[in-house]
Amino acid sequence: MSAAMRAGVWLRGGLFVAFIALLIALPFTAGAFELRLANVIGMHALVALGLVLLTGYAGLASLGQAAFVGSGAYTAAILASSYGLNPWLSILAGMALSVVLAWLIGLVTLRLKGHFLALATLAWGLVITGVLRNWMSVTGGNTGFGSATGNRIPPLTIFGHELSGDRDYFILVWGCVLLALWLLTNLMRSRTGRAILSLRSGSVAAASFGVDVQRMKMLAFLLAALLASLSGGLHTYRELFIVPGLAGINASIDYLIMTVIGGLSSLWGAVAGAGIFILLKEQLQQVMPRFVGRSGNYEIIAFGFILILVLQYARRGLVPMLDSLLPPLPPRPIRPQAPPLPERATRATQGTLLELSHVTRSFGGLTAVNDLSFTVERGEIVGLIGPNGAGKTTAFNLVTGVLDIDSGAISFAGVPITRLPPHRIARLGLARTFQHLNLNPGMSLIENVALGAYSRTRAGLLAGMLGLDRAEEDSTRAEALRNLHRVGLGDDPFARADSLPLGKARLLEVARALIADPELLLLDEPAAGLRRHEKEELKALILRLKADGVTVLLVEHDMDVVMDLADRVVVMNHGNKLAEGSPAEVRRHPGVIEAYLGREVA
Amino acid sequence: MTDAASPLPGGQNAGSASLERSRAGAPEASLVVEALSVRYGGVTALDEVSLSVKRGELVTVIGANGAGKSSLLNAVVGVVPKAGGRVLLEGDDVSRETPEGLVGRGVVLVPERRELFAAMSVEDNLRLGAYARYMRGDRDLASGLASVYETFPQLAERKRQLAGTMSGGEQQMLAIGRALMAKPRLLLLDEPSLGLAPLIVDEIFRVVGGIRDAGATVLLIEQNARAALALADHAYLLETGTVLLGAPADELARDERVASAYLGLGGSRGTTSGE
């Protein structure tokens, strides 16, 4: 550990200790007003943490998080007041109901992408708020629900002691915040957290190492709803009176502003953002009406400008920017002696591994792949070549399940894979790389490779959140290092992926594919854009892999690479198979020569 | 950072470097590219490439896939940023010009993927090709349309058809027709034969030859080396971002290094190292 890194550890450790000290000191030293603010900050921080997970990590924009705050709050209030349920249980019931609500909403909305998703969540938020405002008989409508309107909400009690006042609630609220922080931090370091992060670099890449993308999106959505509804429940008992505005669009916008200020991709940013927002709002609400000369909520003017300015000039947010000013944290050490991950059961060396029969696929009027049939035998390196526009990439995407075939069949190790989704095909033992790199640029080499181990590891959500997956994590990281060495990138496993030149980045993708212990490795134009010595490194690696028993299907333009490596070559042109044979045979084939060099104009 | 295969600075071999200098200096040079470099994501797609096109000529740049041909045209026109070098149009430095600005100057690119307006009709696509000169006051679109329909009768039959529903060959014709509507002085074509059946390729090459014969200047990027060399006046062979050879087209057509550059017989590296 360098001196700078040590300083970084001490600084961050110091900040953390100071923060905890502040939390401990506050209940004893602060006045009622400060404690109230602290509680409001804490409750907002809970929602913001969920938003960071959902939007910052999983990449799913949500403009309706407040709706779950509302559903959590009202469920707790109504059950405790009108049905006499135990207050603690009512909070849990609120969370359960909100999760079910989120699940139903998610089924319908999570297929949407980008700003369509954001607008759909906006719509849901408006619907839920509308229901809360208008279902007067149950919720009391706009006038609110609680002791002031005749619905007495019993307070929370612990061991007979009634929780009342901000001092009591401070411990409860911030206890929840710290617990959530701990669980989420563990989660993001675990296998599930990696899968969630991989959603951002594109779902095609994630599916290629076995991640069920829809399931991960739903998971993030449900966890965010859980946190929001917990915040709602706490709010109910702190205030003993709730209004529909709790769930409204303005509240959702507030949570969005908080996370943008603090940093959408930072858990601590959520807490800091909540703090900055609430404190700033307090100040502005004092100052601005004096400036305008009339009372009113003018602080939204300031927040509107802040939102625009932050997105233009400090898009990552406050905490990530401050974090980059500090020396970086030392990475978690790797334990090479950790027990290895389970290996693939079968190690057959003979037989057909991949078979395409009469595969056809068209787009509109264009037939991209026409009646294509070929096989890949175990232990071979097969090259799939052809001039630009021949249909090679389409064929590739058909095999990996990214595209559906129109007719024909594809089978892998005897198992028909024609209608399977990409992540299921990946789990059968097929791994791939991408022509246009699909790495996580901000993550380290070892983290990127570890992503590929998803289908080989088993730690679930709870194990991840509680930090019980350390052993498997150690094994995963050790295996990742092993595969980095295998491709020649083992010297600096903690370097950032975006610091690599193209040739080495391609090798990193190969390492990520290898850690899945695949039977068949599909390489999509791995030599594109490489310099000559990088191509030599690549060729040497692929030959080593063949010696290890990995079968390779290679789509490539570069004739040098293919001719030196491949045992067999399949040539495509205009979607059809033009020729098949050994490299020497294919090179002499007149049709192939014509396809590449062209022919004289008649 | 030049490849060991190119022993001279700038990547041009000895024979063609002096020929190139005299071409670039000639007063009729319509387009001069000087030491153009293109880099992205750690890859050097073009490494100090120089070439020139004389007025009324058809110059072709050939090379295998990944040689950097598309990057050349994209950088000249301004679609991708230049990492170095400059571009001169009839003596004026247009290195910082935008693609839309260059259209106004009479330089039009027909890109590799055609980039048509798929949801709009054939006739609308053609009319939009004339947008720049229309906004400058040249409102006569009718004669341009008539000329394009005469050159490509298939387009005349499909005036109202949506561009996205046409076949590859028809789309390529539309892309070229759209470029012609701008009345270009310099036409840049990026792999017009890509993915097209041989008969259609023949027709398109015939049309391109006709464009040159009618007085326009053409820079043609092609993978189909034989057809391009048969059509062109002058030619350059590009490999991994550098110009390997530059010579009159018929000379290059007889050079066996062309075949080895394409079919990877390892020949090109063997022969130039001795020069």
Added chain:
Amino acid sequence: MFDIPLILFFEGLTNGAIYALMALGIVVLYSVTGVINVAQGEFVMLSALTVASFREGSVPGTVYIVVAGLVLWAFYDAISRLRERRPGRALLAAVVPLAVAAAIYLIVVAASRAELPYLAQILLAVLLTTALGPIAYRVIIQPLPRASALVFLIMTIGLHLALTGLGLAFWGPQPYTIPPFQGGSVRFGAVFLEGQDLWLFGISAALLLGLWFFFGRTLPGKALRAAAVNRLGARLSGISVVRAGSVAFTLSVFLSAVAGVLITPITKMVYDFGFLLGLKGFVGAIIGGLTNPAIAVLGAVFVGIAEQFSAFYISSAYKDVLVFLLIIPVLLVRSLQHLDFEEHVE
């Protein structure tokens, strides 16, 4: 027997016409730039309240927003010229927007003091509000050419907050109405249509026709569409995509501004009313897939009519909820038609 449905229908048609103008504005902007402007409704509010200010003889707050925006414009232009190392151009770039700002300020102040005829006040209000179009484009959209659509969405949320708050600051929380363009009414059986309603229908129809003609039959209009259909293809055909975006934003704001002056004689305008109008117009736009203006208009009219009917027959309380529930299935169907639209929040 048909009295009530007929009344509801025309009431819905009136509201629907306003939503249609909003929907058109959303479609125009989205189809050229891919941006959804959450602040679409705020421009309705601003133009309406600007007229109200003129009628009171006070200076409308809108002019201060325009001036501030132009100052920012001057600043941004100067900075980008300085970055290109052209200091001479930087000074010029700074001076022009500032001069325009000064001129606009003087004109508006003079106009607010002079008692201009009503029509002139309306025209000036529309022009002043429309000026915010190119300004908003220059200051918010143009500086970030490679940002994702989601980032733009969030920034327009910021714009919505700022404009709503400024609306409150300049005009307070009370409602405003302005007199109709002309009095009188026409009778259709049980339905009374005010002169103002007819103006609303007429102008909306005329704008719709005008836009249809512009986008469908003129080359500049087609060029705007082309910029949305294929950005690269448009640039290679000589179309400046930046200018196209600015024109689209301006047109979009213009439509909202017109809606503002047409609506205030019919219903009251409050500083925060714009957001709800924008949302309803948005539902209409979504039905049209965000890109088809004709269906968007029909969708918006449908929203207006459905709203009235559901308010009367089902529940007036839940009418908003039912309208928003409409968004979800439509979004689902529409998004399935957009192939592989990967979005990251970065």
